[in-house]
Amino acid sequence: MSVLFASLIKEWRLLLRDAHALLVLFLMPAVFIVIMSLALAEQLDGGASFQLKGYLIHQAEGPEAEALAQTLNSRAPLALIAAQAEPELRLSDRAFAIYLLPEFASALNTPGATGITVDFAPELSSRERELVLAATRQAFAEIYTGLIAIDLGYDDDYAREELLRENFVSNISEHQRTPNAVQQNVPGWLIFAMFFIALPLSTTMIQERAERTLMRLRTLGVSLKLIYAAKLAPYFIINMLQLVIMLALGALLLPLLGAKGLSLAVNLPALALIGIATSLAALALASLIATLARTVEQASVASGGLNILLAALGGIMIPAFVMPPALQWLTRLSPMNWALSGFQEVLVREGGIAQVAPWCGALLLLAAVLWGLAAILLRKE
Amino acid sequence: MLNIERLSFSYRGQPVIQDISLQVAAGEILGLLGPNGAGKTTLAALITGLLTPAAGQITLDGTPLRLGDTRVALVPQEYAFYPRLTGRENLAYFAGVQALAGTAAQQAIDQALEQCDLTAVQHRRAGHYSGGLKRRLNFAIALLRRPQLLIVDEPTANVDPQTRRLLLDNIHALNHAGSAVIYTSHLLGEVEALCHRVALLDQGQLLLWDTLDNVLREEHRHLEVKCTEPPPVEVCQRLGGRALEDRWWQFPLAQGQSPTAVLTALEAAGCTYQQLRYGAQPLEALYLATLSGKAVHP
Numbered sequence A: 001m002s003v004l005f006a007s008l009i010k011e012w013r014l015l016l017r018d019a020h021a022l023l024v025l026f027l028m029p030a031v032f033i034v035i036m037s038l039a040l041a042e043q044l045d046g047g048a049s050f051q052l053k054g055y056l057i058h059q060a061e062g063p064e065a066e067a068l069a070q071t072l073n074s075r076a077p078l079a080l081i082a083a084q085a086e087p088e089l090r091l092s093d094r095a096f097a098i099y100l101l102p103e104f105a106s107a108l109n110t111p112g113a114t115g116i117t118v119d120f121a122p123e124l125s126s127r128e129r130e131l132v133l134a135a136t137r138q139a140f141a142e143i144y145t146g147l148i149a150i151d152l153g154y155d156d157d158y159a160r161e162e163l164l165r166e167n168f169v170s171n172i173s174e175h176q177r178t179p180n181a182v183q184q185n186v187p188g189w190l191i192f193a194m195f196f197i198a199l200p201l202s203t204t205m206i207q208e209r210a211e212r213t214l215m216r217l218r219t220l221g222v223s224l225k226l227i228y229a230a231k232l233a234p235y236f237i238i239n240m241l242q243l244v245i246m247l248a249l250g251a252l253l254l255p256l257l258g259a260k261g262l263s264l265a266v267n268l269p270a271l272a273l274i275g276i277a278t279s280l281a282a283l284a285l286a287s288l289i290a291t292l293a294r295t296v297e298q299a300s301v302a303s304g305g306l307n308i309l310l311a312a313l314g315g316i317m318i319p320a321f322v323m324p325p326a327l328q329w330l331t332r333l334s335p336m337n338w339a340l341s342g343f344q345e346v347l348v349r350e351g352g353i354a355q356v357a358p359w360c361g362a363l364l365l366l367a368a369v370l371w372g373l374a375a376i377l378l379r380k381e
Numbered sequence B: 001m002l003n004i005e006r007l008s009f010s011y012r013g014q015p016v017i018q019d020i021s022l023q024v025a026a027g028e029i030l031g032l033l034g035p036n037g038a039g040k041t042t043l044a045a046l047i048t049g050l051l052t053p054a055a056g057q058i059t060l061d062g063t064p065l066r067l068g069d070t071r072v073a074l075v076p077q078e079y080a081f082y083p084r085l086t087g088r089e090n091l092a093y094f095a096g097v098q099a100l101a102g103t104a105a106q107q108a109i110d111q112a113l114e115q116c117d118l119t120a121v122q123h124r125r126a127g128h129y130s131g132g133l134k135r136r137l138n139f140a141i142a143l144l145r146r147p148q149l150l151i152v153d154e155p156t157a158n159v160d161p162q163t164r165r166l167l168l169d170n171i172h173a174l175n176h177a178g179s180a181v182i183y184t185s186h187l188l189g190e191v192e193a194l195c196h197r198v199a200l201l202d203q204g205q206l207l208l209w210d211t212l213d214n215v216l217r218e219e220h221r222h223l224e225v226k227c228t229e230p231p232p233v234e235v236c237q238r239l240g241g242r243a244l245e246d247r248w249w250q251f252p253l254a255q256g257q258s259p260t261a262v263l264t265a266l267e268a269a270g271c272t273y274q275q276l277r278y279g280a281q282p283l284e285a286l287y288l289a290t291l292s293g294k295a296v297h298p
Helices: A002-016 A019-039 A063-074 A104-108 A126-151 A156-164 A181-195 A198-210 A213-219 A224-256 A268-292 A296-313 A325-331 A335-347 A353-380 B040-048 B087-097 B102-115 B131-143 B161-176 B188-194 B212-218 B233-239 B259-268 B283-293
Strands: A052-058 A078-082 A096-100 A116-120 B002-011 B014-024 B029-033 B055-060 B072-075 B149-153 B180-184 B197-202 B205-211 B222-227 B248-252 B273-279
Touching: A002 A019, A002 A224, A002 B087, A019 A181, A019 A198, A019 A224, A052 A063, A052 A126, A063 A078, A063 A096, A063 A104, A063 A126, A096 A126, A116 A126, A126 A156, A181 A224, A181 A268, A181 A296, A181 A335, A198 A213, A198 A224, A198 A268, A198 A296, A213 A224, A213 B072, A224 A268, A268 A296, A268 A335, A268 A353, A296 A335, A335 A353, B002 B040, B014 B040, B014 B055, B014 B180, B014 B197, B014 B205, B029 B040, B029 B188, B040 B072, B040 B149, B040 B180, B072 B131, B087 B102, B087 B131, B102 B131, B131 B149, B131 B161, B149 B161, B161 B180, B161 B188, B188 B283, B197 B212, B197 B283, B205 B212, B212 B283, B222 B259, B233 B259, B259 B273
Parallel strands: A052 A078, A052 A096, B029 B180, B029 B197, B072 B149, B149 B180
Antiparallel strands: A096 A116, B002 B014, B002 B055, B197 B205, B222 B248, B222 B273
16 A cells, blocks of 8 residues: 555656646646637637628618618628628628619519629638528518518518418427537547646656666566556546636636636536546556657657547547538547547536446447557567 | 576577576675676566576575565666656655655665765755766665665766765675675776676676686786797797787786796797786786687686
8 A cells, every 4th residue: 555655646746746747738728728719709609699790781772671781780690880882801800791782672573683792702611601691581581571471461570470480490409509619629628638648647657667767666566557557546636637627717717708608507427427438548548658659759749649630530629510521420530529529418418427428438448448458568568 | 695597588589598507695796797788687687577587596595586576676777766756755755665664764765865975965856966966866775675685787887986986885885784786887897896706798698607806816817928029839829828919928827837937938939028917817808808708617
């Protein structure tokens, strides 16, 4: 017991005096979480905060055009300001212009005629163009349906409720919910940082081997199992600290900076379970890297490179739901994606232990396989 | 007593240690010599149990040695400690893993610090130590439990004279207290000054294993003569002489043989000489001669 205790104290001291490791494990993910959550808020948060900025060039006359202009101004994703003539369109400022043409009124009564045109900045994505067009078409459909209703002797409400049937389609599926920027970035960069323990863990293990400290310990009768157990335990605690600190950052700090706060009124045992499973998978990967690498340089490149690759592949850097379907399938190859899916089951979909169990199972199975491989390699060595 | 009997070890089919037998008595210092790759480190690893021999056995006081035997301590050539821990923290850790706790541990740590003159720097990080202080800490770890057998691998490589003296004094002190020591070094003068016996390894074979007195003073006595002209070949062959540099010739002396007999034989053959060198062969010359001749010595 004293051997394990002495080893734990030693590992803690080593880790707490490794400024680089602490920066990588705590400061780096915290900075990423803040920057990425704020930077992607507009793209991922949707709702009122998601707006496409553009111009409304109102050249038409008549009450219909006036009503349409008001409707367009009230469309949630569109943020319009009035402009004259042809404004310059830029992605960094206002990226589209909706023209209500002078012939709007006459075009209403002419089948096939055009009364509205939309112009875009060249850099604007097709996805955002589609959004602007859809919002404009929807606004026009609302006005035009109202006109038909009035022609038929009904009022506006009848048009909205009986002809447009806006409530006919309702988004109530919890599983269709996509994470907002905070729900994406807090667990994402937390997982990235948890897997980054591979860097300090593998380099200290290799240093011990190269500098013959491990050999000396073996001659003193300290078992390899105990040496590694003592080495892994502080890093597991570090992972748990990362979990608490990064979630607290998302819940408490990000709202102060203007981002949406992370709600922690979720199933905490499920959250702890996915956190533990992620940590064990990260520790196992670090152990395998430490066993395979011969030098500190090899370990640094392997752990750093692999971490970035798994993060890019796993939807940590770019959310999986914005990727094309083929790439979305590829994200499933990364254990970071399994961990992210588990975290989002809890944080986004308010799932419980049953919902995170498959992801935890996959991570724990991976941990068992990686540790098995590391043990075989270590025995051969 | 350490007893190594017919020890062999191979790595990937290549013999690394070949049928080695030797003993190290309690209170004896054995100088383990040999060029790089001779098998010295492998032999140390076999003694400490880090490697398992293919054949043969190693016992200490009649009991087989196994990995983790607390009777044996190894001081590796590398700085086998943690640079981010202080000197005292390092000693505390190594005391802890040897199940030393409480007052006993504190006493052992204080004593090791004092013996290696590290008390003043005990709270400084070991990574900030000078090379000499690092060597001392590396050695101090082995002093936490007084071992019956201490294996020291080049402890004085690249150290200042003060640290060298301190380390050698500590080895002497341990040895006087009854510990056996296996001392590996390339500094042959140091081995000559410190060791009671020497063992010379090359390519896994034991070329020489004997007391230092025997090695230097008896069987390897010789006479070196600087001649004005080369002695006749038949005289050289009869006397076992060989040419050295700059008209020097070396003639071995058998046990009890007087140098005068060699000089008389040379004079009889008409040789005149200008200078003479007579005495024990330095260990370095013996080392090089043995390695070049690969003569297996019992």
